[in-house]
Amino acid sequence: MDNTSANVAKMYKKYPYPFPSSKIKNVNELLNLFKFFSLENSFNFNTKNILDAGSGTGHRIINVARHYKKSNFLGIDFSDNSIRFAKELAKKNEITNIEFRKANLLEKIDSQNKFDVILSMGVLHHLSDPEKGLKNILSVLQKKGVLFLYLYGKLGGHERMIKKKIIMTLLKNKSNYEDGIKIIKKLQFDDLEYGWNIDSENEKERDSVIVDAYLHANEKLYDCEDIDSLLQNSGIFGYSIFGITTKTQGLLFSTELNLKENLKTSYSDVTRFFSSKFTQKFYNSLNVKEKCKIVELFYEPNGYTIVGLTKQMYDSLDPKSRIRKNFIKC
Missing domain, CATH: 3.40.50.150 (Vaccinia Virus protein VP39)
Structure with missing residues (x-):
């Protein structure tokens, strides 16, 4: 290993x-x-x-x-x-x-x-x-x-990574998870983003999520x-x-304009950004990779x-x- x-x-x-x-x-x-x-x-x-x-x-x-x-x-x-x-x-x-x-x-x-x-x-x-x-x-x-x-x-991880760098600079010893958790809570960095916001029912469960989000050894x-x-x-x-x-x-990820949603859930909807036929013309000229990039940037x-x-x-x-x-x- x-x-x-x-x-x-x-x-x-x-x-x-x-x-x-x-x-x-x-x-x-x-x-x-x-x-x-x-x-x-x-x-x-x-x-x-x-x-x-x-x-x-x-x-x-x-x-x-x-x-x-x-x-x-x-x-x-x-x-x-x-x-x-x-x-x-x-x-x-x-x-x-x-x-x-x-x-x-x-x-x-x-x-x-x-x-x-x-x-x-x-x-x-x-x-x-x-x-x-x-x-x-x-x-x-x-x-x-x-x-x-x-x-x-x-x-979307940019802000989290800035916070992680602040923590690691203060902590010096990257494997000192206990002090790292305390620093995160004192700095109020423990208001976690979507994806880490598991319904923790005790402090140990929450600490495990905090370590995964901010103190992970490699990502x-x-x-x-x-x-x-x-x-x-x-x-x-x-x-x-x-x-x-x-x-x-x-x-759910979509690159389509004027998407007809098949499921009762939220999709990425680029139509809200390209509301005019003029801008839609440019968007429609893109290939799939380019459209994915546009959705990502928005x-x-x-x-x-x-x-x-x-x-x-x-x-x-x-x-x-x-x-x-x-x-x-x-």
Whole structure:
């Protein structure tokens, strides 16, 4: 294990995330992702083999597994502590269609099975080599498979990173998490943005979130160009930005003008910025990558949910679907 990975492992041993006492009902975002994708694309997540690459303490994937009981789930993580908590949580909730194993994403994944669905939510940006980690998890994706990623956003993360630099400059000893937490609370930096605002029910749960947001041992932030660079070299057929988070909300991602919303939820809506036919003409002349960049600059995401598709999975989706309209081939 390299030094960066070792430091991250030490951090999670002391401050596992989500904290083990957190209630499963408080971490519904992964389950909501499954539901939105299923509704939009008539995709059945039941009877699938599903891998969660970087499952942490298992709260999110256990919540999904109990709703899709006909599917088989595997959660892998490099933290012994997190795997132990995840196993205990699955047993406590009597979830029998999931197992957890220790694995390092920077090494070849030891699995005889291929997976229909692979998740790596909020994980790659903490690796010392995200590109290698992504290639390793894609090596076990089925020929008709789908990949879900969540990556931190560079534009929306700017303010958080400034606060993090202030904290690290004051702290000097980056592994002194206890003093770091105290500094954050005294400076009133603990009013967390959307994405970290889990309904913590005690101080330990909140401290775990604070450490993840401000004291993490390693993280990389992405914009559309960085995401494209990561995916273009991965071996996946192509990808779409499925959703974004901002400081205050989560949005399904769309580059369309005058979008007809299919689901009762919020979308990125560029029509509010391009209200005149004159400016719309210029916007409509852009390719998908350029339109994604425009949406990004207006909304300044602090996070991106990415959907990667194999060729067979791409061909199975409706050409008029939001994913196909936003699709960028690699």
